[in-house]
Every structure is written in C-alpha cells, then in structure tokens.
Amino acid sequence: MAHPPETKNRLHKIYAIAARIFYEKGYDGASMQDIAKAVGLTKAGLYHHVGSKDRLLFEIMDYGMDILDETVVEKVKDVRDPREKLRRLIAGHIDLVVRARDLEITVILHENRSLRGALRKKINARKRQYIHNLCELIGQVQLQSGVPPLVAPVSAAFALLGMLNWLYQWYRVEGEIKQEDLTRDYTNFFFRGLLGSA
Amino acid sequence: MAHPPETKNRLHKIYAIAARIFYEKGYDGASMQDIAKAVGLTKAGLYHHVGSKDRLLFEIMDYGMDILDETVVEKVKDVRDPREKLRRLIAGHIDLVVRARDLEITVILHENRSLRGALRKKINARKRQYIHNLCELIGQVQLQSGVPPLVAPVSAAFALLGMLNWLYQWYRVEGEIKQEDLTRDYTNFFFRGLLGSA
Numbered sequence: 001m002a003h004p005p006e007t008k009n010r011l012h013k014i015y016a017i018a019a020r021i022f023y024e025k026g027y028d029g030a031s032m033q034d035i036a037k038a039v040g041l042t043k044a045g046l047y048h049h050v051g052s053k054d055r056l057l058f059e060i061m062d063y064g065m066d067i068l069d070e071t072v073v074e075k076v077k078d079v080r081d082p083r084e085k086l087r088r089l090i091a092g093h094i095d096l097v098v099r100a101r102d103l104e105i106t107v108i109l110h111e112n113r114s115l116r117g118a119l120r121k122k123i124n125a126r127k128r129q130y131i132h133n134l135c136e137l138i139g140q141v142q143l144q145s146g147v148p149p150l151v152a153p154v155s156a157a158f159a160l161l162g163m164l165n166w167l168y169q170w171y172r173v174e175g176e177i178k179q180e181d182l183t184r185d186y187t188n189f190f191f192r193g194l195l196g197s198a
Numbered sequence: 199m200a201h202p203p204e205t206k207n208r209l210h211k212i213y214a215i216a217a218r219i220f221y222e223k224g225y226d227g228a229s230m231q232d233i234a235k236a237v238g239l240t241k242a243g244l245y246h247h248v249g250s251k252d253r254l255l256f257e258i259m260d261y262g263m264d265i266l267d268e269t270v271v272e273k274v275k276d277v278r279d280p281r282e283k284l285r286r287l288i289a290g291h292i293d294l295v296v297r298a299r300d301l302e303i304t305v306i307l308h309e310n311r312s313l314r315g316a317l318r319k320k321i322n323a324r325k326r327q328y329i330h331n332l333c334e335l336i337g338q339v340q341l342q343s344g345v346p347p348l349v350a351p352v353s354a355a356f357a358l359l360g361m362l363n364w365l366y367q368w369y370r371v372e373g374e375i376k377q378e379d380l381t382r383d384y385t386n387f388f389f390r391g392l393l394g395s396a
Binding site (some may be wrong): 027155159162 | 225291308349360383390
C-alpha cells in the first residue's frame with residue numbers, strides 16, 4: 001500500500017513499539033491490547049491502523065527487511081570487487097543484528113515460525129532473495145580467489161548467517177568483545193573457512 | 199529431586215509433550231490447559247506433577263541439557279586427541295539440533311529469554327559450562343596445531359555455536375543437503391576458520 005509520508009512515519013512508530021512488545025512477550029504472549037496501550041491508541045484504533053495481529057507482525061518483518069535492504073544491501077550495491085562487497089555486507093549485517101534498537105530485526109529472527117499462510121510466504125520470499133544474493137556473491141568470491149571451491153556456496157551462506165544471526169542471542173555491545181574486533185575476527189574466520197586463507 | 203524410575207519416565211513423557219506444545223505455540227502462547235489436555239491430565243493434575251509453568255519450562259530445558267550431556271558430551275569424554283574430540287563434538291551437536299524429535303533442544307534454543315530469575319540462572323550456568331568446555335577444547339586444538347592463534351577461542355566457540363544452533367531455523371533432514379555432507383562441510387569449514395587449514 002502507498003501511504004503519504006506522515007502516515008508512513010506514524011505506522012513505522014507503531015511497528016517499532018509493537019516490535020518491542022513482541023520482543024518482550026513473544027508474539028503469542030503479546031495481546032493487541034498491550035500494543036494499543038503502548039502506542040497510545042484504543043484497541044479499535046490500533047486495528048484500524050494495522051488490520052490484524054498477524055498483519056502487524058508481517059508489517060514489522062517487512063519493515064525489518066526494508067531496514068536490511070536500506071542499511072546493508074543498498075550500501076554495497078556499487079562495490080564491484082566481490083571480496084570487498086562481501087566484507088562490507090558482513091560488517092553491515094553484524095551492525096544490524098547487534099544494534100538492539102532495531103527490534104524489527106530481532107522479531108524477524110525470533111518469530112520465524114509465528115507467521116502463517118500468504119504473509120509468511122511473502123516474508124520468506126524476501127529472505128530467500130537475500131540468501132540467493134549472498135550465495136551468488138560467495139560464488140563470485142570463490143571464483144575470484146582461483147582456489148577450487150572448498151564448500152558449496154549455500155552451505156557457506158547458511159554457516160555465515162548462523163554465525164551472524166545467532167549474535168542476537170549472546171552478543172552485547174557493552175560487553176568485553178568490541179564490535180570492531182568481533183567484526184574483524186568473524187570476517188577473517190569466514191574467509192578462512194571459505195577459501196582456506198583470510 | 200530424586201524420583202523413582204517410573205515417575206521419572208512419566209515426567210520425561212510430560213516434558214516431551216509440553217516441549218512440542220511450547221514449540222508450536224511459543225512459551226507465552228501455550229496455556230497449562232493446552233498442555234494438560236495433550237498429556238491427558240486435568241489442569242490440577244498437571245500442576246501437581248510439574249509445580250508451575252515456569253518450573254515446567256525449566257525442567258524441559260534441564261532435561262534438554264541432560265540429553266546434550268548424555269548424547270554428546272559423555273560420548274567424547276574419553277577421546278584424548280583434542281582435534282578428534284572436537285570433530286566428534288561438532289557431529290554430535292549437529293545431530294542433536296537437526297533431529298526434530300528432541301524438541302526439548304529446540305525449546306532451549308528458542309525460549310532463551312522466557313525463563314526468569316533463579317531458574318534462568320541455573321540453565322544459563324549449565325549452558326556456560328558447555329561453552330567453557332568448548333572454549334578449552336578449541337584452545338587445545340589451537341595449541342596442538344602449532345599455528346599461532348588466529349582467533350580468540352571464545353569468538354570461535356560462539357561462531358561455531360551460531361553455525362550449529364541456527365540449523366534448527368533452516369535445515370531439514372529430508373531436504374537436499376544430506377546430514378553427512380553438512381557435517382563434513384561444516385566441520386572442515388570450522389577447522390579452516392580456526393586454523394587456516396582443515
């Protein structure tokens with residue numbers, strides 16, 4: 001749906017607040033009443049804006065995928081060198097997962113199974129597109145390296161997504177490991193795993 | 199608590215069924231009524247057996263950690279060579295995560311934040327023990343290799359746990375990638391990441 005900018009901002013604020021509630025209570029544990037209260041609407045008002053609870057979850061995830069596209073994918077679009085492009089993609093993806101303020105991202109990661117039917121298919125198609133592009137890029141990096149492929153791009157892509165997406169479960173920016181060091185270590189670790197050398 | 203074997207089996211059956219309900223509905227979305235119905239007890243009967251809903255979640259996770267200890271940790275206990283020990287640990291951990299029948303394991307992975315207070319601390323202590331042992335083993339593998347450490351054992355341990363634990367989100371045993379091939383590729387990928395060569 002196309003919304004005027006003001007409505008869009010209003011909706012994004014609702015998504016951000018609802019994402020926090022889903023994060024804290026889980027999708028199934030959070031009621032529309034909880035969310036309406038947090039965003040300062042009546043329950044009827046909330047339904048008017050977002051349609052239904054599963055539609056709201058979908059919109060949050062869809063918005064999270066927009067954030068991923070805008071802050072990670074778009075930024076590396078013009079980088080020609082595959083290896084440099086992958087490096088920056090890894091750094092951007094880590095940044096997105098560890099910045100606790102974008103809870104839309106955590107909701108995507110955590111409420112993977114809560115969405116059903118057509119809405120689930122739509123989100124999964126967007127995820128698959130990201131994974132598909134990642135596989136292609138990994139294949140290009142392998143080709144560029146001149147080393148015969150040591151691992152199928154798809155296995156390498158999921159190994160990488162596992163390393164990066166799992167960060168939301170344990171990594172805290174205020175902890176002992178600096179994000180800068182984590183990013184360097186994980187990037188080098190991945191390139192060694194992929195190519196045999198960093 | 200020490201229970202006679204019969205009671206223990208009865209409880210383990212309740213945990214397995216409750217794990218399936220938590221898996222399907224999420225911890226917050228599942229009611230004690232749902233679980234009582236699934237295990238064939240009255241709600242009062244269920245409370246009599248398990249105490250409370252958060253106690254039940256704790257017991258499921260605690261039982262999941264028992265499964266991890268019995269089917270993974272215990273089996274490699276007597277392996278002396280660090281590298282071979284780590285190899286077998288990875289294979290065992292993968293096997294545990296991808297075998298969908300042990301939903302207690304998925305509940306541990308997914309309901310990480312649902313537990314609170316003292317019960318949460320107890321489970322986290324068991325997880326930390328596993329991670330601590332993994333870090334030690336990784337350190338031994340680095341030492342044995344003679345290569346100067348390329349990455350801190352703790353970062354390597356979490357990279358590995360990310361790769362392996364994320365499998366529950368995407369990997370299906372009935373899919374195109376055979377578990378045997380996945381295990382080989384992931385193991386070699388990890389060893390290259392850690393040491394620069396598999």
